[in-house]
Amino acid sequence: MMKLAKKDILGIADMSVDEINLILETAESFLEISMRDIKKVPTLRGKSIINLFYEASTRTRTSFEIAGKRLSADTINISASTSSTVKGETLIDTARNLEAMNPDIIVLRHSAAGAPHMLASLVKQSIINAGDGAHEHPSQALLDMMTIREKKGKIAGLKVALVGDILHSRVARSNIYGLSKMGAEVVVAGPATMLPRDIEKMGVAAFTKIEDAIADADVVMMLRIQLERQKQNIFPSLREYAQHYCLTRKNIKLARPDAIVMHPGPMNRGVEISPDIADDPGISVILDQVNNGVAVRMALLYLLSGGNE
Amino acid sequence: MNLLLKGARVIDPASKIDSIEDVLVEDGKIADCGPSVKAPPDITVLDLTGLIITPGLIDMHVHLREPGLEYKETIASGCQAAVAGGFTSIACMPNTSPVNDNRSITEFIRRKAAEANLANVYPVGAISMHSEGKQLTEFWDLKEAGIVALSDDGNPVMDAALMRRALEYACSLDLPVIQHCEDKNLSTGGLMNEGYWATVLGLPGIPAIAEDVMVARDILMAEYTKTRVHIAHVSTAGAVRLIRDAKKRGINVTGETAPHYFTLTDESLQNYDTHYKVSPPLRGEADVAAIKEGLADGTLDAIACDHAPHGRTDKEVEFEYAANGISGLETSLGLSLNLVHEGVLTWPQLIAAMSCHPARILNLSKGSLACGADADITVIDPELPWTIDTKAFHSRGKNSPFSGRLVKGRAVLTIVGGKIQYDGRKQR
Numbered sequence: 001m002m003k004l005a006k007k008d009i010l011g012i013a014d015m016s017v018d019e020i021n022l023i024l025e026t027a028e029s030f031l032e033i034s035m036r037d038i039k040k041v042p043t044l045r046g047k048s049i050i051n052l053f054y055e056a057s058t059r060t061r062t063s064f065e066i067a068g069k070r071l072s073a074d075t076i077n078i079s080a081s082t083s084s085t086v087k088g089e090t091l092i093d094t095a096r097n098l099e100a101m102n103p104d105i106i107v108l109r110h111s112a113a114g115a116p117h118m119l120a121s122l123v124k125q126s127i128i129n130a131g132d133g134a135h136e137h138p139s140q141a142l143l144d145m146m147t148i149r150e151k152k153g154k155i156a157g158l159k160v161a162l163v164g165d166i167l168h169s170r171v172a173r174s175n176i177y178g179l180s181k182m183g184a185e186v187v188v189a190g191p192a193t194m195l196p197r198d199i200e201k202m203g204v205a206a207f208t209k210i211e212d213a214i215a216d217a218d219v220v221m222m223l224r225i226q227l228e229r230q231k232q233n234i235f236p237s238l239r240e241y242a243q244h245y246c247l248t249r250k251n252i253k254l255a256r257p258d259a260i261v262m263h264p265g266p267m268n269r270g271v272e273i274s275p276d277i278a279d280d281p282g283i284s285v286i287l288d289q290v291n292n293g294v295a296v297r298m299a300l301l302y303l304l305s306g307g308n309e
Numbered sequence: 310m311n312l313l314l315k316g317a318r319v320i321d322p323a324s325k326i327d328s329i330e331d332v333l334v335e336d337g338k339i340a341d342c343g344p345s346v347k348a349p350p351d352i353t354v355l356d357l358t359g360l361i362i363t364p365g366l367i368d369m370h371v372h373l374r375e376p377g378l379e380y381k382e383t384i385a386s387g388c389q390a391a392v393a394g395g396f397t398s399i400a401c402m403p404n405t406s407p408v409n410d411n412r413s414i415t416e417f418i419r420r421k422a423a424e425a426n427l428a429n430v431y432p433v434g435a436i437s438m439h440s441e442g443k444q445l446t447e448f449w450d451l452k453e454a455g456i457v458a459l460s461d462d463g464n465p466v467m468d469a470a471l472m473r474r475a476l477e478y479a480c481s482l483d484l485p486v487i488q489h490c491e492d493k494n495l496s497t498g499g500l501m502n503e504g505y506w507a508t509v510l511g512l513p514g515i516p517a518i519a520e521d522v523m524v525a526r527d528i529l530m531a532e533y534t535k536t537r538v539h540i541a542h543v544s545t546a547g548a549v550r551l552i553r554d555a556k557k558r559g560i561n562v563t564g565e566t567a568p569h570y571f572t573l574t575d576e577s578l579q580n581y582d583t584h585y586k587v588s589p590p591l592r593g594e595a596d597v598a599a600i601k602e603g604l605a606d607g608t609l610d611a612i613a614c615d616h617a618p619h620g621r622t623d624k625e626v627e628f629e630y631a632a633n634g635i636s637g638l639e640t641s642l643g644l645s646l647n648l649v650h651e652g653v654l655t656w657p658q659l660i661a662a663m664s665c666h667p668a669r670i671l672n673l674s675k676g677s678l679a680c681g682a683d684a685d686i687t688v689i690d691p692e693l694p695w696t697i698d699t700k701a702f703h704s705r706g707k708n709s710p711f712s713g714r715l716v717k718g719r720a721v722l723t724i725v726g727g728k729i730q731y732d733g734r735k736q737r
Contacts, residue, residue, distance in 0.1 A: 013509075090626055112627035113511040114581030133629070135511030173511060197514065198505035 004303040008120040008127040011136035012177040020178060024146050026299035027292065033070055034294055044073035044305055048103040051077045052094070053130070054110045059265055059290065060130050060139070064107050067297035076103070091115060092122055099123040105304055108132075126304040134168045139300060140264055141174035143293040145182060147285055148219055150292065151260050156183030161213040161255075163245060164223030164272055165194040165234070166206075171264045172223060176202050189213030190223075190245065193234045210245050217255040221262040222247050222272045238271050248274045252283070260285045310728060311335045313348045316358035317688065322661035323364065323668075323677035332362055334684040337727035342678055355722075357688055363660045364676045365397025365685025365725065368638065369667040370462070370487075370541055370565060370613035373399075373430070376417060377406025382618040382705045384418060388427035390616070390638040390704035392731035395720025397685035398429040398675055399616075399638075400667075402462040403440065410435035410446045415454035427730050429685070431457040431671060433487065436475045440464045445475060452482050457671045460487035462541060463588070465523055467493050473530055480536035485563075485670055487539045490523035490548065491515075491589060500629060502575040502590040510578060512628065515590050521547035528555040528562055537561035539670055542615050544570045544589040546599030553608040563670050564603070565611040568644035569635055569710075571600045577710065583624045583631035584710035587615070601653045610666040612659075614641035618706020636706030640697050642689070643716035649691075650717060656691075688722035695719055 004022060012020070033041055049068045053061050061077060068075035080094065091110070098106060105126045108116045113133030120127040131137040148155055160179050166172045166188045179186050180203050188199060189207040199206050207213045214220050225241060235241050247261065261273070261283045269275045278284050312334040319330040319342065331346035332339065348354055368391065374382035382390075384401075391399045401418065403409035409418065415432045422430035434456035438444045442464060451459075459479050466472040466488060479486045496519040501507050503514025524540055528551060531538040543549060543566045552564045569587060574594055577585045585591060603609040617634020624631050645663065648654040654662070668676030675685060697714045699707040723731035 090622070092625060110627070112629040114628045117581050118627060133511050134513075170511060173509075196508035197503050197516075198508055201505045202508065 006304070008116070009138050009300055009304065010116050010120060010127065010129045012138050012141050012174045012181070013136065015138070017181050020142070020145065020182065023142055023296065023299050023303065024149060026303060027142070027146055027295040030295045030298040030302070031292070033298070034291070039070050040072055041070065042072045043302060044068070044071035047073040047105070047305055049073050049075045049105045049107065049301060050098055050103045051075060051107045052080065052098070052109070053078065054080050055131070057109055057130070060109065063290070063293045064130060064297050067294050067301055070294070071298055071301060073301065091119065095119050095123050099125060105301060128300055128304070131170055133170065134173070135170050136174045137170040138174050139293070139297055140171050141178040143289055143296040144175055144221065144262060144264070145178050146292045146296055147262065147289045150288065151285055152218060155179060158218040159185045159187065159216060160219040160221060161217040162186065162188045162221045162223065163210050163213055163247065164190050165225055165229065166190050166199060166223070167194045167196045168226065168229065169223050175221065176204055187213045191235055210247070211251055211254055214251060215254045217259055219260055219262060220247060220252070220255055223264065224266060225268055225272050242271045246270070246272055246274055247277055249276065252277060259283065262286060262289055264289070311349070311352045312724070312727070313346060313352050313354045314362060314686070314688070315354055315356050317360045317362040319362045319678065320656050320660050321364055321678040322657045323665040324679050326678070327657055332678065332686065334686070334724070334727045337684050339678055339680055339682045339684050342680060360721065361656070361689040361691050362678070363687050363689060364664040364678050365723070366395045366642065366663045366687045367398040367667040367673070367676055368396050368613050368616065368641065369400045369611055369671055371399040371401050371616040371638065372404065372618065372634070373401040374405060374618060375421060376414065380620050380705070381623070384421040384430065385425035385427070386703065386705045387616070387618070387638070388422065388425045388430065390702060391428040392723040392725065393703045393733070394638040394640070395642045395687040395689065395723055396428060396638060397687065397723060397725045398431065398673065400431040400433050400457060400671060402433050402460060403435040404463040408435050408440050409433070410438050410440070412450045412454040415451055415456055419455050428725055429675070431673065433458045433460050433462070435459070436461045436466055436486065437471065442466055442468050442471060445471070445478065448478055448482055448484060452484055456484070457673065458485045458487050458539070460489065460541065462487065462489045465489045465491045465493060469526060469530070472527065473534060476530055476534050476536040476538060480534070483672060485537060485539050485672070487541050488523070488527050489541050490520050490527065492519045492523050495519035495522065500586070501578050502592045504575060504593055506575045506578060510581070517545040517547055517592060517596070520545045520589055521551060524548040524551045528552070528560055531562055532560045537563070540564040542567050542570065542589060542613070543600065543603070543609055544592050544596060546596045549599045549603035549608055553603065553606070556608065563610045564608065565613045566600050566604065566609050567613060567615045568637065568641050571597055571604070571648065572644050573710065581628045582710065583626070583628055584635070584708055586628065586631050586633055587635055588633035601648065604648065604662060605653055605658070610662065610670060612641070612645050612662045613667065614638060618704050619708045624708050634708065635710065636702060636704045636708050638704060639702050640709060640711050643695070643697065643719050644711065646691070646718040647716065684724060684727035686724040687720050689718060690721045691718045693717065693719055693721070
């Protein structure tokens with residue numbers, strides 16, 4: 001097994017196919033730990049991991065915390081609010097203070113794109129980007145790739161449709177990088193107001209109708225619509241959005257018969273995804289994503305701590 | 310001090326001179342200029358063979374931060390930066406704290422500039438009280454106090470009716486109105502140019518049309534009211550095209566751009582380096598090409614660096630929270646000379662954009678080496694290679710993305726009113 005020659009996990013954009021494969025394989029080998037009665041191995045005993053979250057998060061933070069604990073690391077959660085840091089302590093000072101307490105890894109979630117990159121250039125600890133603004137969310141894309149590989153046996157050659165607010169989605173960007181690198185065909189769809197300018201230059205086809213994107217897709221990934229975007233007139237109403245962009249029993253027929261449906265959560269049932277699709281174990285792999293998320297984060301923590309040294 | 314400057318190539322676009330000449334400076338004025346000026350007795354003679362003499366450079370768009378934000382820059386430190394960069398005159402924008410929206414602030418700035426006694430400082434007054442875009446300032450009073458132009462720079466005048474009144478009222482006083490063209494409704498929340506790189510970086514975009522629609526509006530406004538308007542820091546191909554077309558139609562519009570808009574693109578932002586964060590934002594390659602074309606064909610009249618000094622704390626934060634701007638006075642000439650090296654501009658064109666054109670826009674009796682003119686002179690070593698080093702800046706603002714960049718040519722002597730205020734010849 002090769003070693004991950006990286007100090008930080010900042011995004012999928014700067015990750016190689018070999019590195020992605022290494023992380024996915026490591027994660028697959030960790031899956032079994034979570035199935036045990038005693039869900040703990042001593043691998044990272046004595047290591048400390050700080051989860052520094054400047055944005056509310058239940059799923060990702062819990063997932064990183066459980067991942068650390070299953071590897072016997074000490075995990076510390078810090079919930080900070082960006083508003084107080086604008087006026088008070090800067091991110092740099094917070095980071096320097098944490099650095100002085102000698103943790104091994106800092107997991108950062110921040111509303112400002114690029115914040116983990118700034119942190120990584122300033123502190124000696126490994127930084128894992130747990131989502132920065134609308135930029136990247138690498139652990140999410142990795143768990144998505146792991147899930148696709150688990151369900152489809154491969155990634156290369158598949159058609160993956162991402163549907164929703166691509167403009168504001170870090171999940172979309174990380175998945176576009178990752179899935180393209182792994183050989184999938186990625187298409188995106190959403191109202192024109194949710195498609196970022198020049199998205200085609202990232203190597204994806206973009207559509208304004210969900211039907212065009214999910215036609216013959218092997219994987220359909222629905223993104224969460226954030227209600228507060230309505231105020232910016234990105235879309236007129238949830239009602240209209242749901243009428244035209246919700247994944248339903250009807251439009252899913254356009255996808256391949258064996259297509260799987262994914263969602264990074266949290267879901268707006270009845271807005272971007274109809275409940276009977278979300279809850280159909282024959283199509284929906286949403287909870288598998290969550291399960292794989294713990295394994296992927298265990299793999300990241302393990303590999304950044306030196307892996308099989 | 311009287312001086313005889315011998316042997317340099319004199320480029321004075323205002324007088325259409327470009328030849329080897331001697332320049333005699335007496336009592337703060339240009340006393341003589343010609344192929345061979347005889348040295349009067351007891352005069353300091355400077356042999357400037359191989360160098361270029363130009364009218365003192367003028368930067369019409371500078372932020373000096375005093376009063377209120379002295380940790381970023383003071384009037385004195387800004388003037389030191391100006392003369393070190395080859396500028397004999399600068400116009401300072403009103404977005405200090407408090408805003409220069411009344412006579413007492415203007416008088417304060419002029420007093421501080423006189424105390425610094427380095428460069429000529431021309432205050433620009435605010436168009437509206439606190440630059441809030443609601444109520445006009447007292448243009449008449451401000452003019453009497455010494456402002457040379459009006460601008461709410463940093464804040465565009467969004468209210469079209471207010472802009473119309475400002476243009477009309479200012480025109481009767483022959484005060485130019487300088488507009489920071491940005492439609493706030495289109496740019497709100499934006500952090501960089503909208504386009505591929507903003508999409509990749511996940512940063513909210515500021516579309517080029519945010520600038521273009523405002524330029525178009527203000528051109529129409531100037532046409533209708535038969536006044537004139539000056540467009541600050543032009544950054545888009547669309548704005549260049551609008552200004553070019555307006556000039557062809559005889560509308561009284563002028564424009565300036567800054568060195569970063571013809572030197573850098575939004576691709577520079579890919580590491581989230583806040584030193585590249587400016588307002589308006591760095592644009593794409595087509596815009597850079599259009600800016601150069603606009604300078605070459607005279608659509609853009611002036612180069613002004615939008616000197617925006619900041620403290621470390623303003624830039625060493627998340628990209629989203631970082632302040633906009635580049636400390637530019639000490640790099641402006643070096644970067645602009647690249648246009649001459651590239652063959653985009655001739656020497657006289659470049660010097661005009663940095664001297665007589667801004668003087669004309671601001672109604673200053675500057676920017677010329679004609680006999681009797683104020684002896685504001687910049688001496689440039691055109692071939693001197695040097696590496697930009699922010700640590701060596703005289704400005705308090707060390708914020709520059711150009712740190713470490715190799716450029717060719719710099720001011721080696723800056724003479725203001727006949728007095729040598731900067732002498733960098735030892736660095737040759």
